[in-house]
Amino acid sequence: xxxxxxxxxxxxxxxxxxxxxxxxxxxxxxxxxxxxxxxxxxxxxxxxxxxxxxxxxxxxxxxxxxxxxxxxxxxxxxxxxxxxxxxxxxxxxxxxxxxxxxxxxxxxxxxx
Amino acid sequence: xxxxxxxxxxxxxxxxxxxxxxxxxxxxxxxxxxxxxxxxxxxxxxxxxxxxxxxxxxxxxxxxxxxxxxxxxxxxxxxxxxxxxxxxxxxxxxxxxxxxxxxxxxxxxxxxx
Numbered sequence: 385x386x387x388x389x390x391x392x393x394x395x396x397x398x399x400x401x402x403x404x405x406x407x408x409x410x411x412x413x414x415x416x417x418x419x420x421x422x423x424x425x426x427x428x429x430x431x432x433x434x435x436x437x438x439x440x441x442x443x444x445x446x447x448x449x450x451x452x453x454x455x456x457x458x459x460x461x462x463x464x465x466x467x468x469x470x471x472x473x474x475x476x477x478x479x480x481x482x483x484x485x486x487x488x489x490x491x492x493x494x495x496x
Numbered sequence: 497x498x499x500x501x502x503x504x505x506x507x508x509x510x511x512x513x514x515x516x517x518x519x520x521x522x523x524x525x526x527x528x529x530x531x532x533x534x535x536x537x538x539x540x541x542x543x544x545x546x547x548x549x550x551x552x553x554x555x556x557x558x559x560x561x562x563x564x565x566x567x568x569x570x571x572x573x574x575x576x577x578x579x580x581x582x583x584x585x586x587x588x589x590x591x592x593x594x595x596x597x598x599x600x601x602x603x604x605x606x607x608x609x
Contacts, residue, residue, distance in 0.1 A: 424601060426601040440594075
């Protein structure tokens with residue numbers, strides 16, 4: 385759907401375990417983004433990528449790392465999951481026309 | 497950096513009424529202002545956007561206005577319908593470069609039948 389997919393859709397994990405979320409695009413976009421969404425905070429940028437192996441931090445990057453070894457895949461890793469990382473995570477790419485985003489379907493992550 | 501304030505956080509209207517959501521931004525370099533709609537459990541989706549060289553843009557029942565001098569922009573929905581119920585996010589960014597917008601915190605619009 386819209387050339388961007390996320391996996392898994394839902395995940396429950398234990399505190400202290402590493403977790404990796406995957407974003408896959410078929411649009412050959414240079415830019416990819418990871419956001420988290422929490423009630424009352426809107427959408428906050430975690431990390432973004434501007435090309436293979438080129439990434440940068442967003443406003444809430446602590447506790448997260450990313451990797452982009454191929455244009456189509458952007459991975460988000462929670463190095464040691466904490467309860468504060470319970471959230472809905474969205475990946476995004478820029479739309480083909482204009483400057484807006486298209487978002488993936490999201491991953492609901494629960495850290496217990 | 498950019499700061500985007502969005503009001504109100506919740507808006508309740510009767511079907512057929514108009515709804516207005518307002519956002520202010522701080523960075524005068526911002527020149528692209530999109531609005532996203534997020535239905536419950538779904539992804540945010542772009543519904544309308546405006547560039548700073550335009551003061552108003554319409555698409556059927558929705559419109560966006562921009563006041564560059566005052567650094568605020570608004571979403572207007574006329575003849576609201578129950579399917580308009582959703583969370584709406586505004587955002588501001590420079591159109592270009594890394595395309596990273598700053599989002600408002602969202603407005604939950606409830607349209608009562």
